[in-house]
Amino acid sequence: MAKKRTISEFSTDPAAQQMLIRAEELGIGTAFTRADAMSPCNIGDTGMCCKNCGMGPCRLTKNGDVGICGATLDTIQARNLTRAIAAGAAAHSDHGRGMAMTLKATANGEAEGYAIRDVAKLGTIAALYEIPIEGRSPEEIANDLADLYLSQFGQQEGRVVLTKRAPTKRQKRWEEAGVIPRGIDREIVECLHRTHIGDDQDPVHILQHAVRTAIGDGWGGSLLATDISDILFGTPAPILGQANLGVLKDDYVNVVVHGHEPTLSEMIVAASQMPEIIEYAQAAGAKGVNLSGICCTANEILMRQGIPAAGNFLQQELAILTGAVEAMVVDVQCIMQALVVLAKNFHTRIITTSPKVKITGATHIEFDEHHALTIAKEILKNAIDNYKNRGAIQIPDIREDLIPGFSHEYINYMLGGSYRASFRPLNDAIMTGRIRGVAAIVGCNNPRGQHDYLHTHVARELLKQDVLIVETGCGAIAAGKLGLMLGEAGLSEVGSGLREVCETVGIPPILHMGSCVDNSRILTVLTQMVEEGGLGDDIDQVPAVGLAPEWMSEKALSIGTYCVASGAYVIFGGTSPVGGMPDRVADSDIVARYISQGWEELYGGKLEFIPDPQKMIEATLAHIDKKRAALGLPEWEPNKFGRSGDARMTELEKLPLAQKREAIYGVAAD
Ligand code: SF4
Ligand code: MSK
Numbered sequence: 001m002a003k004k005r006t007i008s009e010f011s012t013d014p015a016a017q018q019m020l021i022r023a024e025e026l027g028i029g030t031a032f033t034r035a036d037a038m039s040p041c042n043i044g045d046t047g048m049c050c051k052n053c054g055m056g057p058c059r060l061t062k063n064g065d066v067g068i069c070g071a072t073l074d075t076i077q078a079r080n081l082t083r084a085i086a087a088g089a090a091a092h093s094d095h096g097r098g099m100a101m102t103l104k105a106t107a108n109g110e111a112e113g114y115a116i117r118d119v120a121k122l123g124t125i126a127a128l129y130e131i132p133i134e135g136r137s138p139e140e141i142a143n144d145l146a147d148l149y150l151s152q153f154g155q156q157e158g159r160v161v162l163t164k165r166a167p168t169k170r171q172k173r174w175e176e177a178g179v180i181p182r183g184i185d186r187e188i189v190e191c192l193h194r195t196h197i198g199d200d201q202d203p204v205h206i207l208q209h210a211v212r213t214a215i216g217d218g219w220g221g222s223l224l225a226t227d228i229s230d231i232l233f234g235t236p237a238p239i240l241g242q243a244n245l246g247v248l249k250d251d252y253v254n255v256v257v258h259g260h261e262p263t264l265s266e267m268i269v270a271a272s273q274m275p276e277i278i279e280y281a282q283a284a285g286a287k288g289v290n291l292s293g294i295c296c297t298a299n300e301i302l303m304r305q306g307i308p309a310a311g312n313f314l315q316q317e318l319a320i321l322t323g324a325v326e327a328m329v330v331d332v333q334c335i336m337q338a339l340v341v342l343a344k345n346f347h348t349r350i351i352t353t354s355p356k357v358k359i360t361g362a363t364h365i366e367f368d369e370h371h372a373l374t375i376a377k378e379i380l381k382n383a384i385d386n387y388k389n390r391g392a393i394q395i396p397d398i399r400e401d402l403i404p405g406f407s408h409e410y411i412n413y414m415l416g417g418s419y420r421a422s423f424r425p426l427n428d429a430i431m432t433g434r435i436r437g438v439a440a441i442v443g444c445n446n447p448r449g450q451h452d453y454l455h456t457h458v459a460r461e462l463l464k465q466d467v468l469i470v471e472t473g474c475g476a477i478a479a480g481k482l483g484l485m486l487g488e489a490g491l492s493e494v495g496s497g498l499r500e501v502c503e504t505v506g507i508p509p510i511l512h513m514g515s516c517v518d519n520s521r522i523l524t525v526l527t528q529m530v531e532e533g534g535l536g537d538d539i540d541q542v543p544a545v546g547l548a549p550e551w552m553s554e555k556a557l558s559i560g561t562y563c564v565a566s567g568a569y570v571i572f573g574g575t576s577p578v579g580g581m582p583d584r585v586a587d588s589d590i591v592a593r594y595i596s597q598g599w600e601e602l603y604g605g606k607l608e609f610i611p612d613p614q615k616m617i618e619a620t621l622a623h624i625d626k627k628r629a630a631l632g633l634p635e636w637e638p639n640k641f642g643r644s645g646d647a648r649m650t651e652l653e654k655l656p657l658a659q660k661r662e663a664i665y666g667v668a669a670d
Helices: 014-026 031-037 073-107 119-128 138-154 161-165 168-177 184-194 203-233 262-272 275-283 295-305 313-321 338-343 369-385 408-416 424-432 453-464 473-481 487-493 496-505 516-532 554-565 590-603 613-630 645-653 657-665
Strands: 241-243 253-259 289-294 309-311 325-330 349-352 400-402 437-441 467-471 510-512 544-548 569-572 606-609
Touching: 014 313, 031 313, 073 138, 073 184, 073 203, 073 262, 073 369, 073 516, 073 554, 073 590, 119 138, 119 203, 138 161, 138 184, 138 203, 161 168, 161 203, 168 203, 168 590, 184 203, 203 262, 203 295, 203 516, 203 554, 203 590, 241 295, 241 309, 241 473, 253 262, 253 295, 253 369, 262 289, 262 295, 262 325, 262 369, 275 289, 275 369, 289 295, 289 313, 289 369, 295 309, 295 473, 295 510, 295 516, 309 313, 309 473, 313 325, 313 338, 325 338, 325 369, 338 349, 349 369, 400 473, 408 424, 408 516, 424 496, 424 516, 437 453, 437 613, 453 467, 453 473, 453 487, 453 613, 467 473, 467 496, 467 613, 473 510, 487 496, 516 554, 544 554, 544 613, 554 569, 554 590, 554 606, 569 613, 590 606
Parallel strands: 253 289, 253 325, 289 309, 325 349, 437 467, 437 544, 467 510, 544 569, 569 606
Antiparallel strands: 241 400
């Protein structure tokens, strides 16, 4: 019998807790209560079930069990993991394909409402591939770039051209391991082929292809999606935003955009500010239209337009429970089917928009980039028409300011200024030990655990240890809700060395770097840190760790795998999908060992599943310290740095001259 949790065990977020109490009062179920009611299958959740053919499903429960076809547990686990990675890579990359098609349509004047906003980034990216720039219009260059990027999907031979943006040594490693993706789609299709009954049955060989597919995501589909989003909608720079359910407004028409793609949501932002729409809303008795976001669509418009985030993955149902949402407009990925049933208790309309996503019972208004602004206006008018149907509302008065928008271009600029933009100050801060290392905390929420707890607990503890944190996805929204993304407001909990750097540069201790596909920005930052010098000549030498403490989606597994292939130590929380049997003899644990030790030998990075937060933190710090030692950097010392500014000067003033000189210049007096 599954344990029934209390409201505070469901979520650490007080706004979420208020809505969960409301759900309980109204007798409405949510993902949290459904998770309590349904225990996970203890065979499937550790990868011990195969249903790849009609002879199964085969459930392997004892050491030595095999499926009807003779497949071993290791083969089944490798196949299951590979299929999940292929699905995740497909989701990211298909998003990238959509962006490339929009870029092509924009370049040819066929995309209503879109323009090339970042011509400089277009030029920088085009130059990487030797696309001619001189004397050509942005549209001509964009057309060539779109063609090049679109060709990467169906390419059969050669290499995905974006992989050339990895450090040289990394590319060599991939070549030696035979994992450079030939074409983005080709590798995904081959994953499905290889894992069909009676195909690839060597777990290590299967997983080699999983790596190749994931690289096609991180250094292919995701990277090009980020490039094009920036070119079309502007490269993010810091901007003031807000997060949590308190961003909904009682006297406005609330429209929540949810999913992943910025193409439609950017047009909805533009349409919501048009006099025609504002007047339409006022005629309906509202003050106007209040837009907010959930999940990564939220991150996309938060970091570019400052549009507030109503919450992360587990808050999609909770936003509707406020009773104040006229329409939730969804595109692709992470949209719960439960929204439609839940919305029937309120007046909220669930509007699906992607040609790829329909939900039974939802209103479908199909998006087409050729008529984007017209469709955006139609959607908003549909929501406004629904305002009169609003019943009792309860909006938690809880929201937090945050500053998102730390693209790698901006990080480069902020560290060095416009005349000497550089990663040098960041590398120097790591080399001296002011910053112990870097952690990327990314990924989803999972109702099997306490909403936002792992994200925020792990982040807080690492900040105390002078670890600079970058975040994307739902993890970023969790940190934003906690107030750790607002310049000095977040610094009270931060180690003294990191605090000194944040104060000097003027940054929060956690940098919001965008949506799930923007994990490619983190790869770019790591590459630029390597190129800057002083931290080795490949990503696996940088004192950095990736964490997905509350992961749930297949995309997270693809992200984790391409980060490992890029050289990172990646730690996931929750249950391992290759966990196997509790009583397994270690020597038979081929898959779990291979993705850790085996991948570390090949790529310098490894993937591990560590559910315990304390162990997760210890493993992160141990890895950072190991990498520091390997680089010959000084051992990190707490409180060595950071007594900067007036306080430090007052302290120094009290010292005798010789000691003062030593303290300031690090050399003894003459
Ligand atoms: Fe069972 Fe083999 Fe079919 Fe999988 S592929 S379901 S292990 S018979
Ligand atoms: S939205 S993939 S729940 S991060 Fe990108 Fe959040 Fe995970 Fe979806």
